[in-house]
Amino acid sequence: MTLPHRSSLDHIPPYKQGQGPAAGAAASHKLSSNENPYPPLASVTAAVAECLGGINEYPNGGAPELTARLAEQFSVSAENICLGAGSVEVAAQLIHATTDPGDEVMFAWRSFEAYPMLARVAGAVPLEVPLDAEGRHDLPAMAAAITDRTRLVFICNPNNPTGTIVTTAEVEAFMREVPSTVLVVIDEAYLHFNREPGSAQGIEFFRSYPNVAVLHTFSKAYGLAGLRVGYAIAPAEVAANLRKTAIPFAVTTLAQHAAVASLDAEDELQVRIDALIQARAELSARFTAAGIEFPPSYANFIWLPTGEDTGAVDAILRERGIWGRAFAGEGIRISIGNPEANEAILAAVTAAVPGVRVQLG
Incomplete structure (x- = not known):
């Protein structure tokens, strides 16, 4: 028995939510959904x-x-x-x-x-x-x-x-x-x-x-x-x-x-926004100092155009506790997190990039 369905849906992929580490995983950071890392006011x-x-x-x-x-x-x-x-x-x-x-x-x-x-x-x-x-x-x-x-x-x-x-x-x-x-x-x-x-x-x-x-x-x-x-x-x-x-x-x-x-509470929220913008600037500067090329970001994330090496870089990032949003064959988007997460991002990305630096441009 075949139940009725709209045939055009066969060609529409479901939306995939940003992935994160398994519950209880140590020293891991879910940075795949551009969420605000701070708890509610x-x-x-x-x-x-x-x-x-x-x-x-x-x-x-x-x-x-x-x-x-x-x-x-x-x-x-x-x-x-x-x-x-x-x-x-x-x-x-x-x-x-x-x-x-x-x-x-x-x-x-x-x-x-x-x-x-x-x-x-x-x-x-x-x-x-x-x-x-x-x-x-x-x-x-x-x-x-x-x-x-x-x-x-x-x-x-x-x-x-x-x-x-x-x-x-x-x-x-x-x-x-x-x-x-x-x-x-x-x-x-x-x-x-x-x-x-x-x-x-x-x-x-x-x-x-x-x-x-x-x-x-x-x-x-x-x-x-x-x-x-x-x-x-x-x-x-x-x-x-x-x-x-x-x-x-x-x-x-x-x-x-x-x-x-x-x-x-916009004044109170602005303090958090300012902190995220500052963290983005600091992380971007440290990426640049490490020789990593990427487009300037004006959002609460950084895009790494890793091209064909996206899968390999994403695997290294996950091994080091960073769960970004990978787009196969194109790049990886990494949300700005709290201070601990941002230090982990820097360490993970600088470890993953040397072998693919030519593609990061």
């Missing part, structure tokens, strides 16, 4: 605890308090804010809200690995445009690749997994080439770790262009990856359609209260 934990007595009830689907706070923070209307269970769920909303079967969703590649999966699940066609030689978005090539079936373009800034950025001038030039009927989504999951003055800022492009949306998450800098809260800032007509495609009650009461508490 006490004030955030307290806000979640206050809600536990009401988890027998459905959450408020409109999340009015969180929506109002985000609208105020970015000086936009509440109707421009749309929430979801992490920014990946909002990315899915964006695809479902803008494409019909056979329409195209464009993005750089390699970029966030969920993009092609989400596009195919929606019945859309993923259109991958290779990164340039420096691991950056090739925006001129992306503009040239737009067709009359392109409906949505993702720009991941900083890019996951390479950590590179696009500049304001580059995005301005790109937007001049993009038809007004194409929605451009600037995915800023790692916004808080990017302090490059010339980097494109999604909210500024949202204010300047009627066909731009911005994607943010509470998973990274805010450290709420386990509660799943993300949001889009989108044109009102797009946001209205996002709400039609959103999973009802996806953003739980616990997640809503944790997000609001995190917004209340």
